[in-house]
Amino acid sequence: MAKRGSIKKRHGDEETTYWLSYSDMMAGLLLTFVLIIAVTMLRAQVQYDAKEHELLGKEEELKVQTDALDMERETVATQSLLLDEQKEALALQEDKLLAQEKELLAQQDKLLTQEEELKAQHLLLSELENLMASQQAKLDRIIGVRSALVEALKEEFEHSGLELAVDQQTGAITFQSSILFASGRSDLKATGKEFLDEFLPRYVRTLMGKDYREYVSEIIIEGHTDDVGGYLFNLELSQKRAYSVAEYCLADKSKILTEAELEDLRKLVTTSGRSYSNPVLDDHGEIDAEASRRVEIQFRLKDEEMIREMIEILNDEGTEEAPGANQ
Numbered sequence: 476m477a478k479r480g481s482i483k484k485r486h487g488d489e490e491t492t493y494w495l496s497y498s499d500m501m502a503g504l505l506l507t508f509v510l511i512i513a514v515t516m517l518r519a520q521v522q523y524d525a526k527e528h529e530l531l532g533k534e535e536e537l538k539v540q541t542d543a544l545d546m547e548r549e550t551v552a553t554q555s556l557l558l559d560e561q562k563e564a565l566a567l568q569e570d571k572l573l574a575q576e577k578e579l580l581a582q583q584d585k586l587l588t589q590e591e592e593l594k595a596q597h598l599l600l601s602e603l604e605n606l607m608a609s610q611q612a613k614l615d616r617i618i619g620v621r622s623a624l625v626e627a628l629k630e631e632f633e634h635s636g637l638e639l640a641v642d643q644q645t646g647a648i649t650f651q652s653s654i655l656f657a658s659g660r661s662d663l664k665a666t667g668k669e670f671l672d673e674f675l676p677r678y679v680r681t682l683m684g685k686d687y688r689e690y691v692s693e694i695i696i697e698g699h700t701d702d703v704g705g706y707l708f709n710l711e712l713s714q715k716r717a718y719s720v721a722e723y724c725l726a727d728k729s730k731i732l733t734e735a736e737l738e739d740l741r742k743l744v745t746t747s748g749r750s751y752s753n754p755v756l757d758d759h760g761e762i763d764a765e766a767s768r769r770v771e772i773q774f775r776l777k778d779e780e781m782i783r784e785m786i787e788i789l790n791d792e793g794t795e796e797a798p799g800a801n802q
Contacts, residue, residue: 631678637670651768696771
């Protein structure tokens with residue numbers, strides 16, 4: 476009984492020991508699991524911290540990249556604005572260039588026009604020079620004829636006793652109207668007719684002689700007045716006086732000229748009244764009334780008018796070309 480009891484006790488002890496060992500083992504396993512879990516959690520925490528740190532780094536990097544991108548965008552925007560400004564400036568320069576090109580074309584057209592005008596003027600000048608050269612002989616002849624004719628008239632009337640004056644340059648003969656007319660009148664006085672009876676034959680035979688007749692183209696009788704009274708009154712008076720002289724000189728039953736002389740003279744004589752438009756001035760520049768009241772007999776030579784017009788054209792050409800030469 477005691478052995479059985481002893482066996483039972485041992486068996487109880489062994490069972491107790493078994494369960495204690497199993498408990499210890501389980502406790503050890505649990506501890507191992509706890510350690511494993513702790514280590515796993517620690518590793519997870521470390522990995523989490525590492526990931527979080529990495530994520531923070533990524534966020535920092537992303538922020539830096541975002542800031543850089545923003546700066547780059549601002550730079551691009553600034554560059555885009557600058558580019559737009561440059562485009563506008565370029566457009567303005569292009570417009571300015573186009574305007575300059577148009578102005579240059581206009582100037583070229585103007586220059587071409589001026590060149591054409593200059594060529595035309597040169598051509599005209601050449602033609603006029605050629606014409607002038609061809610007329611030089613005529614001009615020299617006319618100058619020589621006029622000089623000779625003026626000398627002939629001076630010699631003819633130098634000792635005639637007639638109150639007249641011969642212009643040394645033109646050959647125009649002037650006599651005071653008081654010899655021919657009463658004051659304010661246009662009909663010839665008796666003394667005026669006597670004067671013309673003496674003057675006209677000598678004038679006609681000198682001017683219409685064989686040495687000069689072929690050169691004379693016109694004889695002009697001009698009446699002049701002083702400035703007393705209105706212009707139209709004096710114009711009419713001067714015209715009537717010139718006509719009265721011509722009427723007496725060209726009368727059908729003239730006793731002072733032959734029929735041949737009268738016929739030649741009628742082909743040449745014209746009359747003109749100048750009123751007081753061409754007065755005679757004294758030494759002080761004042762109008763000399765007595766000297767202004769006069770009758771003038773002038774002559775013109777053939778080709779003289781054409782040469783005068785040619786000289787005027789040449790003078791006009793020179794006047795027109797002078798401004799261009801100064802530019």
